[in-house]
Every structure is written in C-alpha cells, then in structure tokens.
Amino acid sequence: MTTQIVNTEDxxxxxxxxxxxxxxxxxxxxMLDKLQGxxxxxxxxxxxxxxxxxxxxxxxxSMFSYDNSNDCFVISIDKKKLQNSPGFDKSHWPxxxxxxxxxxINSYYGTLPPQH
Numbered sequence: 499m500t501t502q503i504v505n506t507e508d509x510x511x512x513x514x515x516x517x518x519x520x521x522x523x524x525x526x527x528x529m530l531d532k533l534q535g536x537x538x539x540x541x542x543x544x545x546x547x548x549x550x551x552x553x554x555x556x557x558x559x560s561m562f563s564y565d566n567s568n569d570c571f572v573i574s575i576d577k578k579k580l581q582n583s584p585g586f587d588k589s590h591w592p593x594x595x596x597x598x599x600x601x602x603i604n605s606y607y608g609t610l611p612p613q614h
Contacts, residue, residue, distance in 0.1 A: 514571045514572070516577070539556040539594060544581075544585075554588060
C-alpha cells in the first residue's frame with residue numbers, strides 16, 4: 499500500500515510516464531505556491547545521460563496523477579509535445595512567479611493557472 503501523504507524528497511526521482519506507458523523522465527523538483535499552500539508545478543527532467551544534458555520542463559501539477567501499481571506519475575502528453583514544450587536547463591531556471599511565464603505554460607498544456 500502506498501502512503502498518500504509523502505515527503506517531497508520521496509517524490510524527487512520518481513519516474514513519469516505518459517498514458518501510453520512511455521517513460522518521459524523523472525521528477526526533478528516540486529514547486530510550491532507558498533502563499534496558497536499548494537503545489538504549482540512539477541519540474542520534469544527528460545533526456546540526457548546520467549543527469550548530464552537533461553532538459554527540464556515545468557508542468558502544472560493538475561496534469562499529474564499517480565499510478566499506484568507502477569509506482570510512477572502519469573501525465574496525458576505524448577513525447578513529441580513534451581520535447582517541443584517550453585523548457586529550460588539546470589543553469590537557467592525561469593521565474594515561475596512571472597505572470598507571462600505562467601500564462602505561456604498553462605496555455606501550452608491547456609490547464610488553468612493556480613488560483614490566487
């Protein structure tokens with residue numbers, strides 16, 4: 499049985515798959531909206547080798563569900579859409595509080611922005 503409430507440290511590194519079962523990478527970070535007290539974005543690392551050359555993507559938390567039987571997160575997106583997503587590298591993180599950035603991300607994925 500999987501525990502429903504977990505430490506974020508236990509989520510970092512967990513595999514993310516699409517609904518077709520293809521691996522899309524792993525959870526790199528959890529971004530919290532500290533004023534609203536909720537998860538805003540999950541940073542997904544994709545590609546690279548042994549952590550080098552990974553491209554990072556911030557995806558809205560609302561896209562994620564947990565697959566208890568496979569111990570992974572699942573999002574409904576194909577690899578091509580992910581690869582073409584607005585991404586960034588480990589040395590150049592975007593300002594995720596920036597309204598323009600949030601609008602771009604939520605528009606690309608067809609999700610609603612976190613409520614303030």
